[in-house]
Amino acid sequence: xxxxxxxxxxxxxxxxxxxxxxxxxxxxxxxxxxxxxxxxxxxxxxxxxxxxxxxxxxxxxxxxxxxxxxxxxxxxxxxxxxxxxxxxxxxxxxxxxxxxxxxxxxxxxxxxxxxxxxxxxxxxxxxxxxxxxxxxxxxxxxxxxxxxxxxxxxxxxxxxxxxxxxxxxxxxxxxxxxxxxxxxxxxxxxxxxxxxxxxxxxxxxxxxxxxxxxxxxxxxxxxxxxxxxxxxxxxxxxxxxxxxxxxxxxxxxxxxxxxxxxxxxxxxxxxxxxxxxxxxxxxxxxxxxxxxxxxxxxxxxxxxxxxxxxxxxxxxxxxxxxxxxxxxxxxxxxxxxxxxxxxxxxxxxxxxxxxxxxxxxxxxxxxxxxxxxxxxxxxxxxxxxxxxxxxxxxxxxxxxxxxxxxxxxxxxxxxxxxxxxxxxxxxxxxxxxxxxxxxxxxxxxxxxxxxxxxxxxxxxxxxxxxxxxxxxxxxxxxxxxxxxxxxxxxxxxxxxxxxxxx
Numbered sequence: 001x002x003x004x005x006x007x008x009x010x011x012x013x014x015x016x017x018x019x020x021x022x023x024x025x026x027x028x029x030x031x032x033x034x035x036x037x038x039x040x041x042x043x044x045x046x047x048x049x050x051x052x053x054x055x056x057x058x059x060x061x062x063x064x065x066x067x068x069x070x071x072x073x074x075x076x077x078x079x080x081x082x083x084x085x086x087x088x089x090x091x092x093x094x095x096x097x098x099x100x101x102x103x104x105x106x107x108x109x110x111x112x113x114x115x116x117x118x119x120x121x122x123x124x125x126x127x128x129x130x131x132x133x134x135x136x137x138x139x140x141x142x143x144x145x146x147x148x149x150x151x152x153x154x155x156x157x158x159x160x161x162x163x164x165x166x167x168x169x170x171x172x173x174x175x176x177x178x179x180x181x182x183x184x185x186x187x188x189x190x191x192x193x194x195x196x197x198x199x200x201x202x203x204x205x206x207x208x209x210x211x212x213x214x215x216x217x218x219x220x221x222x223x224x225x226x227x228x229x230x231x232x233x234x235x236x237x238x239x240x241x242x243x244x245x246x247x248x249x250x251x252x253x254x255x256x257x258x259x260x261x262x263x264x265x266x267x268x269x270x271x272x273x274x275x276x277x278x279x280x281x282x283x284x285x286x287x288x289x290x291x292x293x294x295x296x297x298x299x300x301x302x303x304x305x306x307x308x309x310x311x312x313x314x315x316x317x318x319x320x321x322x323x324x325x326x327x328x329x330x331x332x333x334x335x336x337x338x339x340x341x342x343x344x345x346x347x348x349x350x351x352x353x354x355x356x357x358x359x360x361x362x363x364x365x366x367x368x369x370x371x372x373x374x375x376x377x378x379x380x381x382x383x384x385x386x387x388x389x390x391x392x393x394x395x396x397x398x399x400x401x402x403x404x405x406x407x408x409x410x411x412x413x414x415x416x417x418x419x420x421x422x423x424x425x426x427x428x429x430x431x432x433x434x435x436x437x438x439x440x441x442x443x444x445x446x447x448x449x450x451x452x453x454x455x456x457x458x459x460x461x462x463x464x465x466x467x468x469x470x471x472x473x474x475x476x477x478x479x480x481x482x483x484x485x486x487x488x489x490x491x492x493x494x495x496x497x498x499x500x501x502x
Contacts, residue, residue, distance in 0.1 A: 001229070002220035003187035003430070006128040006166045012185065012210060012218050020211055024090040027208055028057065032064035032094075034206040035158055035182050036072070042154065042180075043120050049076040050118040052111070052143065053095075054125035054162070055084055060091025061158050061184075062124025063098050070103060077118075078103065079111045081125050081140060108139050115146045120154045123147070123176040125162040128188050133173030134163045141174040148177045157181045160191055161199040167221075168398045169193035177201075184208050186215070189222040192430040193398050193418050223429035225470035233463045234454075234502065237273070246275030247456030250319035251296075251449075252312065252341065252355075253326035254281055255334075259288045261327025261353065261445040264490055268449030269323070270295050271494035272471075272501065274456050280315050303333040309340040316345040321456035325355030326445045335361070343368040348455050350374045352448035353381070360384035366408040372424060372461040376413040376448050402428060411461040413451070415444060419469050423462040431466075434473025437480045442490030447472045450497060471497050 016022040043049060051066050053059035062078070063086075069076040078098070086092045098105065106114060115121065125140065134141045144162060147155060155178045160166050163175025166188040179201040183191060185208050190196050192203075223229065237246070249269055254262025262279065266289075269277055277296040279289060286298045301311050316322055322345060324338055335358040342349055342359070348371040351359060356377050359365060363385060366373060379390045386393070386404060393400055397420050405412040405422040414420045421429040451468035455461065475496035479488035 001187070001224040001226050003189040003192060003222045003224055004218055005221040006188060006190075008186065008218045008221070009128060012214065015214050015217060016210060020214060022209060024057075025093055028060050028064055028090055028094060030208040031061045031158075031184050031206070032068055034184070034208055035061070035065050036068045038182050038204055038206055039156065043074065045074060047075060047119045048117055049074055049120040049122065050079060050114050051076060051122040052079045052081050052125050052147070054127070055082050055087045055091070056127065056129065057088050057091050058124050058127025058129075058159060059086055060088065060094050061127075062122065063091065064094040065122065065124070065158070066103065067094065067098050067101065070101070077114045078105045079108065079114065080105050081108055081111075081143060083107050108143065111143055112146055115143065115150060118150060118153050120156065121147045121150065123155070123157040123162050123178065125176070127159045127162070128166040130160075130162060131165060134175070136174055144174050144176050155179050155201075157200070159184045160188060161196075164190060164196035164199055166190040166196075168396065169196040170396055170399070171195045171199065175199045180204065182206055185210055186218065187224060189398070189428070189430065192222070192224065192432055193420060194416070195395060197418055221428065223427075223466060225429055225431055225466050230467055230470060231502065233459065233467060235457050235459060243275035246273055247320040247453070247458060248276040248278065248318060249274045249452050249456040250316055250322045251277065251279045251326070251452070252281070252322065252324045252337070253279070253328055254285050254289060255327055255329035256282070256284050256288065258327030258329060259285060259292075260442060262289055263292045264442050264445040264494075265323060265326040265352075265449030265452070266293050266296055267491070267494040268446040268497065269453035269456075271498040272450050272453040274453040278315065278319065280312060303331075303337045308333070308337055312337055312341055313344050316341060316347055319347050319456070320458070321348045321350065321452055323350045323352065323448060323452035325352035326448055328354035330354055330357060334358070339365050342366070342373070346370045348372065348374070348461065350376070350448060350452045350455060352376045352444060356381045357384060363408070366410055369410070373410045374413065374451060374455065374461050374465050375410055376415065376444065376451065378415045378444065382414055398428070398430075402426065411465045413447070413465050413469060415447070419473070421462070421465045421469055427462045429466045429469075431469045431473050433470070434476050435480060435485060437476045437485035437488055438473070440490055443472075443476075443493070446490050446493045449494075471500055474500060
């Protein structure tokens with residue numbers, strides 16, 4: 001499944017007319033009809049419905065929806081937010097049709113009372129083409145704020161809540177806060193990512209009459225991972241195989257007082273099918289790990305010794321991927337070993353936790369990696385990598401993730417609600433599942449182990465990242481329903497993930 005950029009909607013409208021003979025007016029009527037069908041059962045004749053209409057085609061959708069509601073004897077009031085005729089010919093046609101049928105359209109000055117008394121408010125002001133910000137002191141902002149303050153109503157957005165950027169998910173001013181967003185024809189990338197996602201409520205995709213052949217011609221912007229995608233990219237496991245066919249993962253993780261991170265990562269790697277796991281660490285740490293892990297090979301290594309770097313490189317030559325971090329600690333010897341592995345090893349590297357913290361002190365080392373590296377930061381770790389505050393990162397997740405991955409030639413997993421995955425060639429994915437149950441220490445270690453296992457088994461860096469994020473999140477959703485979001489443990493995740501694999 002994929003989402004599109006806002007610009008793709010104009011292309012779809014154009015192709016519908018030029019290649020399939022479907023007029024923009026027909027599409028607008030289809031959109032309004034689809035919205036009515038989606039709302040039917042959620043609204044009643046007792047509701048006081050208010051529709052706020054802008055001057056573009058989103059406003060046209062609202063005017064046409066008003067006409068349908070009136071025809072079906074619903075109590076609906078239409079507001080002309082900008083007190084002017086629509087600016088597009090199609091929207092103007094449905095606007096004039098509404099006036100011809102004798103419907104009174106309120107001005108912006110008349111809107112406040114209607115909004116305060118409404119039990120259903122429908123936003124059709126800007127839609128997906130909005131950029132910039134709705135200034136706080138503008139009439140539009142005041143009306144939207146009034147809508148948002150009505151706590152006794154159902155708030156619905158047509159296509160996208162007004163005020164959000166549907167390309168990158170940023171919100172720079174006032175925005176309509178919907179309980180339900182009826183998105184038309186395609187998912188829009190910005191509505192899937194925070195902070196915009198917070199304004200969308202539940203997102204429901206509505207078809208408006210584009211032929212399937214046309215939909216396939218529309219450029220895809222971001223991947224929305226699902227089981228169909230997972231099935232298409234996961235490595236197959238024929239019967240006549242052996243452990244060497246499923247990769248060898250080297251883990252340079254854990255430390256004496258942070259062994260749990262290593263155990264979680266190891267179990268995730270093993271449960272997701274890696275052929276052989278080798279953990280390289282000091283003897284004290286390995287003795288603790290040996291009490292909890294049966295399957296791995298353990299390789300004692302003293303990073304304070306002169307031979308440590310050569311020993312690690314020698315071990316890495318036998319691996320098909322290397323995981324660095326997950327409780328590694330921050331001693332200078334270990335950091336030096338991290339830099340050596342990144343700059344010297346010929347194998348794919350995955351960096352998590354303290355591996356990322358080490359790199360943040362010498363970020364240009366990423367450019368020395370021989371294969372595309374995968375980084376799995378949460379916002380605070382990403383703050384250390386970029387020098388930007390957590391607040392800046394959370395306000396602009398898609399743009400910052402994509403620019404970083406391109407700059408340093410890596411795949412970036414920016415963790416958090418609706419995790420963003422960005423690749424060095426402009427690849428983009430947004431995971432829409434997972435929830436607050438993952439907000440526990442250790443969840444990230446499981447993700448890192450899973451991602452490293454898939455990479456070791458031969459998957460591409462981007463596919464490894466996307467698959468691991470999706471499986472991790474979906475397993476959390478299942479555990480949340482079976483146990484509770486608060487109550488399941490990160491150590492429950494590896495087995496839940498294993499049950500999702502073919």
